[in-house]
Amino acid sequence: MTPDPSEPSPAEASHCATSHCATPRDAWDGHARSVICLIGPMASGKSTLGRAVARELGVPFADTDALVVAQHGPIADLFAERGEAEFRRLETEALRTALAAASVHGGVIATGGGAVVVPENRELLSGVFTAYLTISRDAVAPRILRDRHRPLLGPRPAPDDEPPAPDAGPLERWAQILAEREPLYREAAQTVVDVGTGPVATNAARILSAYRRHTQATEEQQK
Numbered sequence: 001m002t003p004d005p006s007e008p009s010p011a012e013a014s015h016c017a018t019s020h021c022a023t024p025r026d027a028w029d030g031h032a033r034s035v036i037c038l039i040g041p042m043a044s045g046k047s048t049l050g051r052a053v054a055r056e057l058g059v060p061f062a063d064t065d066a067l068v069v070a071q072h073g074p075i076a077d078l079f080a081e082r083g084e085a086e087f088r089r090l091e092t093e094a095l096r097t098a099l100a101a102a103s104v105h106g107g108v109i110a111t112g113g114g115a116v117v118v119p120e121n122r123e124l125l126s127g128v129f130t131a132y133l134t135i136s137r138d139a140v141a142p143r144i145l146r147d148r149h150r151p152l153l154g155p156r157p158a159p160d161d162e163p164p165a166p167d168a169g170p171l172e173r174w175a176q177i178l179a180e181r182e183p184l185y186r187e188a189a190q191t192v193v194d195v196g197t198g199p200v201a202t203n204a205a206r207i208l209s210a211y212r213r214h215t216q217a218t219e220e221q222q223k
């Protein structure tokens with residue numbers, strides 16, 4: 001049967017479904033763009049590995065935390081002065097911007113550790129290949145302990161009417177937050193990649209293999 005030129009081809013339709021094309025027909029030039037989003041707990045390596053994967057694929061890299069910082073200043077200041085809810089709003093804006101750019105040029109996007117707590121972000125992520133990066137508490141410990149800029153891992157102020165609780169410490173808080181978010185990470189991801197051991201290049205290669213397996217499986221389904 002001759003394909004109807006007014007309809008997107010299977011490859012085009014798939015590209016547009018997975019890349020958030022604002023104007024699918026105009027943006028399509030016959031080449032599928034690689035779009036990969038990385039989610040996972042704080043310090044799992046989303047930013048570091050995202051940059052390495054983007055370099056390997058030859059596509060742009062975007063980091064939603066960095067986008068927010070570039071436009072609005074340090075994350076710790078945003079949390080302290082404008083509150084977490086406002087940070088989440090800015091994070092969603094950054095994710096939308098990054099996805100829109102990636103739908104045209106391809107791209108790898110590192111999200112912030114808490115992106116999955118916002119339903120709108122999960123909806124956005126559902127349109128692209130999303131990898132959940134996992135890491136054990138032992139493996140993440142040195143990273144968390146040497147780098148103290150993450151506001152959610154700082155001491156929690158006790159509510160006014162409660163006596164101060166013993167400080168759980170940043171690593172315990174990291175583990176508690178991960179336990180709360182784990183189902184959301186799993187729900188939002190097409191694949192889970194353990195990045196707790198090995199150098200950056202090895203973990204970047206693991207993410208790329210998972211992406212290529214997924215792409216191949218999708219293409220097989222469309223045949």
Ligand SMILES: Nc1ncnc2c1ncn2[C@@H]1O[C@H](COP(=O)(O)OP(=O)(O)OP(=O)(O)O)[C@@H](O)[C@H]1O
Binds near residue numbers: 045049150195
């Ligand atoms: N494979 C690796 N081996 C050793 N160190 C790593 C590896 N991947 C990342 N790191 C280091 O771990 C730290 C945290 O990594 P990174 O900032 O990429 O995490 P993240 O998931 O983006 O964190 P956040 O959620 O806070 O943005 C950095 O100091 C980075 O250099």
Ligand SMILES: O=C(O)C1=C[C@@H](O)[C@@H](O)[C@H](O)C1
Binds near residue numbers: 041065151
């Ligand atoms: O896990 C989180 O909620 C966060 C992770 C970081 O990437 C930043 O987005 C911010 O510190 C919040």
Ligand SMILES: [Mg+2]
Binds near residue numbers: 111
């Ligand atoms: Mg990061």
